[in-house]
Structure formats: C-alpha cells, structure tokens
Amino acid sequence: MIPKRTGLVVWVNDLRAARNLERIGNIHFISKRLKYVVLYINERDLRKTISYLERLPFVTKVERSYRSEIVHMNFSQKA
Incomplete structure (x- = not known):
C-alpha cells in the first residue's frame, strides 16, 4: 500500500542548512532567490x-x- 503524501513549503534563512531537510522528507524544489523548500512527507506524520520544523533555528x-x-x-x- 502506498502511503498518502502531502507537500510542505518551508521558508528558511539559510539554504545550506535547508539541505538537512532531506532527512525529514523528499525535497522537490529549493528556491535560491526566495529561500524556500518544497518538501514532501507522509500525511500521517x-x-x-x-511542529518539529517550526522549532528549527533556520526555519x-x-x-x-x-x-x-x-x-x-x-x-x-x-x-
């Protein structure tokens, strides 16, 4: 069974630190100019x-x- 996925737009201060978001979900796109990351995660999580992402210092x-x-x-x- 394929789990349902949902997208998140994560606005960041530091793009180098944003690369660490790969361990949380699948990075679909990183905007260097506007400094955001489109991230796909499992819907159940x-x-x-x-709440975890909002506590990160670079988000x-x-x-x-x-x-x-x-x-x-x-x-x-x-x-």
Whole structure:
C-alpha cells in the first residue's frame, strides 16, 4: 500500500542548512532567490513534522500545501 503524501513549503534563512531537510522528507524544489523548500512527507506524520520544523533555528515559516484538497483537477476541458 502506498502511503498518502502531502507537500510542505518551508521558508528558511539559510539554504545550506535547508539541505538537512532531506532527512525529514523528499525535497522537490529549493528556491535560491526566495529561500524556500518544497518538501514532501507522509500525511500521517504531518502534525509532528510541522511542529518539529517550526522549532528549527533556520526555519522562518512552514505552510501546508492544499493541492490534495482541490476536487476538480481536469483543466483540459472548458467548464
């Protein structure tokens, strides 16, 4: 069974320290200009991981992705 995954946007002060987020989840993208990391984690560990990330000294803000809650994802047809 494949576990459900969810995305997090983690805003950071230091991009070198942001590379350490690899041990928490899968890094999908790192923005050097805006200093954020898109990170995918297991959905069952969401609350625990967010509280852990917010305590890290190089993290300024953590935002949850709401993409999984969007119902209509078919953009090829006109509504």
